[in-house]
Structures are given as structure tokens and as C-alpha cells.
Amino acid sequence: MAGRSRFLLLTLILLGCGGPQGSAPDGFLNQTQHSDAALSTIWRAAQQNVATKIDLNPVERQALHTPPDIVAGDPRAFEVQPHQLLVASEPDISSQALYAQTGIQRAEPTGMIACPQPCDVLYAAAYSLYQPPLARYAKSWEFAGDNFSTILQYEFENQILFALGYSVKWR
Numbered sequence: 001m002a003g004r005s006r007f008l009l010l011t012l013i014l015l016g017c018g019g020p021q022g023s024a025p026d027g028f029l030n031q032t033q034h035s036d037a038a039l040s041t042i043w044r045a046a047q048q049n050v051a052t053k054i055d056l057n058p059v060e061r062q063a064l065h066t067p068p069d070i071v072a073g074d075p076r077a078f079e080v081q082p083h084q085l086l087v088a089s090e091p092d093i094s095s096q097a098l099y100a101q102t103g104i105q106r107a108e109p110t111g112m113i114a115c116p117q118p119c120d121v122l123y124a125a126a127y128s129l130y131q132p133p134l135a136r137y138a139k140s141w142e143f144a145g146d147n148f149s150t151i152l153q154y155e156f157e158n159q160i161l162f163a164l165g166y167s168v169k170w171r
Contacts, residue, residue, distance in 0.1 A: 026081045031088035033142055039087060042149050046156035050077035054161065059120055060170035069170075080163045086132070087152065089139035090114075093123060109140035120170070126151045128158045128168075135159065 028039050056069040092109040099105050102122060106112065112123040113136065119127060126137035135155040141148050158171050 026083060027085075028082055029084055029086040031086065034148070039152070042152045043082060043156050045149075046153045046160055047077045047080065049073075049153070050157055050160045050164075051075050054166065055171075056167065057170035063120065074164055074166075076164055077160050080160045082156075082159065083133065085159060086134045088134075088136055089142055090136050092138045092140050098123065109138070111138050111140050111144075113138045126155050128155045128162075130159070130162045130168075133159060 028036055030036050030039060032039070050073060052073040054071045054073060056071060057066065060066050061068055090113045093112050093114060095106050095108050095110050098110050098112060110123075111125055113125075113127070115121050115124045115127045116129070125141060126135065128135050135152060137148070137151050137155070141151055154171075158168050161171065162168050
């Protein structure tokens with residue numbers, strides 16, 4: 001009887017180690033040079049912004065000079081947590097390549113990376129994907145003052161808005 005009890009106990013322990021099948025743990029897949037705590041602080045600031053006021057079309061306003069589409073904040077933002085959100089840099093596009101493809105001249109580092117389709121711009125400082133969740137930014141922003149936090153906060157806002165069911169087409 002004692003051998004059977006040990007086997008049952010060992011089986012229960014091993015089954016308990018895996019956690020529920022299919023569940024994604026909260027948090028970041030952090031490939032930055034910043035701590036998870038720093039990313040969490042930026043995430044909380046993004047939650048606060050979305051809970052306060054939502055700007056649904058900053059890219060559209062800039063590109064097409066349309067009126068702002070600003071709506072009341074959504075307090076559900078505080079309930080949204082990152083679920084295996086990959087946060088990583090990409091090498092900046094060279095100034096020569098940027099100029100050849102867009103006619104825009106920028107010094108090195110350009111602070112720009114290619115934005116994958118369906119993106120409304122060819123190049124951006126950062127971008128988000130939602131399935132699987134991903135926030136990428138130009139590597140030159142990693143330690144460029146507080147710009148890193150500002151850029152990631154915007155991308156984290158996009159992740160939160162997407163999770164809440166908002167259109168992020170013009171963000």
C-alpha cells in the first residue's frame with residue numbers, strides 16, 4: 001500500500017508541474033537590454049493611458065490630416081496583462097537604404113525599421129503584431145534617453161487596445 005501511495009503522490013506532483021494545458025503565462029519574452037521590471041513599469045503606464053483617454057487614429061491624422069478620433073478611456077485596460085509578449089529590437093535600416101526606398105534622408109542611425117505589411121507606413125521607429133504578440137523597435141532607441149520608454153509605451157497601448165477589441169488600424 002505504501003508503494004502505491006508514493007506512486008500516486010509522485011504522479012500528482014509531476015502532473016502539477018506542467019500547469020494547465022494551453023495556458024500562456026503572463027509576462028514578457030524580454031529580448032531587450034532592460035529588465036522585466038522596467039518593461040512592467042512601461043506596461044503600467046500604457047494601461048493608465050488607455051484607461052484615461054484613447055487616441056484611435058494618430059497615424060491617420062499624420063498621414064491624411066484627418067480629425068482626431070479620441071474616445072473616453074477604458075478602465076478594463078488595468079485587467080489586460082502581457083501574455084508571452086515578445087519585446088525585441090531590430091537593427092536600424094541604413095540611411096542609404098532608407099533614402100533609396102523612400103527618398104527620405106536621415107543620419108545614421110536612422111531610428112527606423114521596416115514595418116511589415118499590412119502596415120500603413122514602410123518604416124517606423126517601432127511596430128506591433130498581435131498574433132503572436134510582438135513589439136519591435138529600432139535598436140538605436142534602446143538607450144536613447146527616455147525615448148525607449150515612450151516608444152514602447154505606445155506599442156504596449158496598441159497591444160492593450162487590441163486585446164480589448166479596439167481597431168488599431170490607424171495606430
